[in-house]
Every structure is written in structure tokens, then in C-alpha cells.
Amino acid sequence: MIKDNLHNIKKTIPEQVTLVAVSKTKPVSDIQEAYNAGQRVFGENKIQEMVGKYEELPKDIEWHMIGHLQRNKVKYMAHFVNLIHGVDSLKTLIEIDKQAKKHSRVINCLLQAKIAKEESKFGLSFNEIEAILNSEEIKTLKNIKVVGLMGMSTFTDNVKQITDEFESLHEFHNKIKNAHTNLNILSMGMSGDYELAIAKGSNMVRIGSSIFGVRNYNA
Secondary structure, eight states, X not given: OHHHHHHHHHHTSOTTSEEEEEOTTOOHHHHHHHHHTTOOEEEESOHHHHHHHHHHSOTTOEEEEOSOOOGGGGGGTTTXXXXXXXXXXXXXXXXXXXHHHHTTOOEEEEEEEOOSSOTTOOOBOHHHHHHHHTOTGGGXXXXXXXXXXXXXXXXXXXXXXXXHHHHHHHHHHHHHHTXXXXXXXXXXXXXXTHHHHHHTTOSEEEEXXXXXXXXXXXX
16 A cells, blocks of 8 residues: 555655655554665654654665754754754754764754744744854854755645745745755645645645554554
């Protein structure tokens, strides 16, 4: 089933778009099945869970941390995480840099923009993102690299609202790419809206339930 789901989704995704298979709450056996079907990029939202899976699974997997990040837990994944999606403060970047330095690594990060109308969503305003990217302090961080932006749309059936939110982030991303040439990634879109996100400029999508089935929230 997972193999077929992956195959069907990949048919709908352009070659230049990276598929992050969101494997949170799913067992190692499911991830291995997706791996055997050719998938190499997986996203988790809990560091302890990701660490356990990293230790059990093949080492050529590219692990992405996609959940809200607690600074005091960065140390547990600093030796292997490939990309951290949800960075929403300069303090968090400083902590990631500190932990990456201990392992002589450079960790790639995305700044999370708040584009949704929901209060529950984390993220930075566009002005706050520009302030971080233009700060003197970020220039001193040699063990992190901000490689793009991430955004989550409002959980709604209102397609126009979702479209407007994705469009606003895409336009902002295009605007700041001129001054910050490393910002190549725009991570927008999940199982319910990834095709719309791709149409609005996303080149990285985070898909879970459409690959692995409905999530087990009691896990």
C-alpha cells in the first residue's frame, strides 16, 4: 500500500519538488517499506522519536525536523538531522549553531513564516524574517545555513484563503531571494493542499497521511 501511495503521489509532483514523507507516529516497518520503494527523505515532529528511528534505519536517510522546535532538545539530533523546518527565532538559530559546532557540522534551516490566520500556528512575520536575515548576529553563526522558508496554511476548506496565503509567502520568498541567494527552498503544502502549494511556487512538500494512511495520534 505504501509503495503504491508513494508511486501515485510522485506522479503528481514535478521533478524539481522535494517530497518529504512525514513519518511521525509511524513504525519503523512503515518507513522501511517507503525506503524500499525509493523514498529517502523523511520528516518527524518529535526529536526523541526521530532519534530512535535514525538509530534503527539505514544511514542514507535524510531526516527533516518538521515540528515546533524546543531549543533544549536540539542537542539530541545535531549529529544527524539534515534540515530543520520550523525555526522561528534567532535564539533557536544560535542554539542550533552551538550544537552543530560540537559535531563539526553545518545544519540547514528554514525560517517559518506565519501565513495562517490561526493563533495556534507558530512562525515569524515577514518583517521579523527580514530582521533575522539582515542581523549582524546571524553573520557570526558558521554552523547553520538558512536555506529557505517554510509556511503552513490555515486549516480550512476555503481554497481562496489557502491560495492567498501560499501566494503571499511565494511573493515574499521571491522578493528576499535577490538579497539572500541561499534561500532556494520554499516548503509549503501537505497532504490536503500540496498540489495547490506547488502551483503557487512550493518546491518542497510534506506529505504524511496520503503515503502512510491516517495518523495514530495515540502513539
